[in-house]
Every structure is written in structure tokens, then in C-alpha cells.
Amino acid sequence: MMGYTKQGLFTISGQCLFKSKNLLNMTDRDLEKIRGKEIAMIPQNAGQSLTPNLKIGYQIEETLKLHSTINTKDRRLKITELLHKVRLPSPNIMAQRYPHELSGGQQQRVAIAMALAGSPKLLLLDEPTTGLDVTTQAHVLELLNEIAKDTDTSMVYVSHDLGAIAQVSDRVIVMYAGEIVLDGNVREVLSAPLHPYAYGLLNSIPKLSLPGLPEAMPGTPPGL
Known part of the structure; x- marks a missing residue:
């Protein structure tokens, strides 16, 4: 978002708006004014x-x-x-x-x-x-x-720390493989996640009340 790591990155779709300006299209000189x-x-x-x-x-x-x-x-x-x-x-x-x-x-x-x-x-x-x-x-x-x-x-x-996110956020966006897969109110997303990755994040948190190991997501991460 701040343009520090542009090299090797590319945008497939979408934009990142700040005060109606797309940060992804701004020059280094323009970004320097807002950093x-x-x-x-x-x-x-x-x-x-x-x-x-x-x-x-x-x-x-x-x-x-x-x-x-x-x-x-x-x-x-x-x-x-x-x-x-x-x-x-x-x-x-x-x-x-x-x-x-x-x-x-x-x-x-x-x-x-x-x-x-x-x-x-x-x-x-x-x-x-x-x-x-x-x-x-x-x-x-x-x-x-x-x-x-x-x-x-x-x-x-x-963050991957959903406990911290629950304390400081009103809205949650879940990204997987560089794409937004879930976007919603923090309570709705964390109480009833509709995407497998968000569900996996929640179930990977160790719980003292449950025996055994935390649940793992099946499969392997996609190649990037």
C-alpha cells in the first residue's frame, strides 16, 4: 500500500483507494508526500x-x-x-x-x-x-x-492472530494466495466463517478445553 516493495509485484485486479486515489498507480514522488x-x-x-x-x-x-x-x-x-x-x-x-x-x-x-x-x-x-x-x-x-x-x-x-483482530477490528478481510476471499463484520466472520481458510484459521487456535491436536487444513498451499 505504501509502495515500498513494488519490485516483483503485480496487480491482477482491483485497486487500493485512499482519499479517492489509487495507491497502486501512484508514482514514488506522489507516495513520498503521503508516507x-x-x-x-x-x-x-x-x-x-x-x-x-x-x-x-x-x-x-x-x-x-x-x-x-x-x-x-x-x-x-x-x-x-x-x-x-x-x-x-x-x-x-x-x-x-x-x-x-x-x-x-x-x-x-x-x-x-x-x-x-x-x-x-x-x-x-x-x-x-x-x-x-x-x-x-x-x-x-x-x-x-x-x-x-x-x-x-x-x-x-x-495479522494471523484472530484474538487480537477481534479486539481491535470492526471489519475483517481474509486473504488467501494474494486474493480477498472473505469480507465482513468482525463478529459475523469470526463466529461463522464461510471460507475454508478462515475456518481453518479459527480451528488452528489451541483450545485448552479440547483434547488432541489443533485441526489442520487439508491439501497444500497453491503455488504462487
Whole structure:
């Protein structure tokens, strides 16, 4: 959607509209104008997306320089505000730390703060709770729900974790072999999936109440 991996990809059919413009047909120059400002991304494994030898505050400030015209003093205040918004303790101290000095959950919150720095209308989240313990996952999902309500920001949450999807989504789109095979209300899709792949995803979740192994889908994935 953001045009970072165009090489080797092609569109069979359909379009990806943002503000009535098809992102799939936009040039790199046009996409550059909306990356980070209109559309921002929160990556999987946030710790690997942060520059290890730069302080947290500096990395957020670089984002603010790109997408705002505020002066240095106001940028510093904005950094503190963003770190506070994502519930990091002692924002001023946290801004002076390096990524390796933070826990996995704290790194994820920094990635969220950086994504919010440009005040985007759309957030893309790629498995944002991967590698986090269950308690931290719950806190991150709660934070994302609050952000969506407080900032009127839309979110696209990409994940195989149906439990997380149920907590943060209103609408679910199931893709298989690069194509959309199911689209509907989150409750309808997760309670009564109408496609074998969606059904298989639900039944692959381990359940303590049922004996034996999780149910596997028959056959093999199609060749791509």
C-alpha cells in the first residue's frame, strides 16, 4: 500500500483507494508526500526498525522535521507529548535512551509514537504484538483502541492472530494466495466463517478445553 516493495509485484485486479486515489498507480514522488504524514506504518518487531545508535527522542524528532513546520522547542514538547500518549513513563528521560535500553513493549510503544508524529489519517499495523508477552500484548491492543478513538485515525491491522483482530477490528478481510476471499463484520466472520481458510484459521487456535491436536487444513498451499 505504501509502495515500498513494488519490485516483483503485480496487480491482477482491483485497486487500493485512499482519499479517492489509487495507491497502486501512484508514482514514488506522489507516495513520498503521503508516507508518514497521511499514511504511517507500525512494523513487526519494532526493535529492529529503530536505529540502534540514535536516541529515541532524536528518531522521533527526525519524523517531526519531515512532516511538520514546528520549531525546535515545540518539537521537543511534541516528543514528550507523544511518549506520554503511548504511556511510556518519564517521557523526558525515555527520550534520552537508546533502543537497546528499552523492553520489547517499550520499543513497540516508541514505534507507535513515531507513527503518530505525522498525525496520519491511516495507520498500517504489521503484526504489532509479535514477540510480546500476553500481558504486554493486551496493553498494546488497548492503547491502539484508545488512539483510534481519540485521534479519529483509521487502522489496517495485518495479522494471523484472530484474538487480537477481534479486539481491535470492526471489519475483517481474509486473504488467501494474494486474493480477498472473505469480507465482513468482525463478529459475523469470526463466529461463522464461510471460507475454508478462515475456518481453518479459527480451528488452528489451541483450545485448552479440547483434547488432541489443533485441526489442520487439508491439501497444500497453491503455488504462487
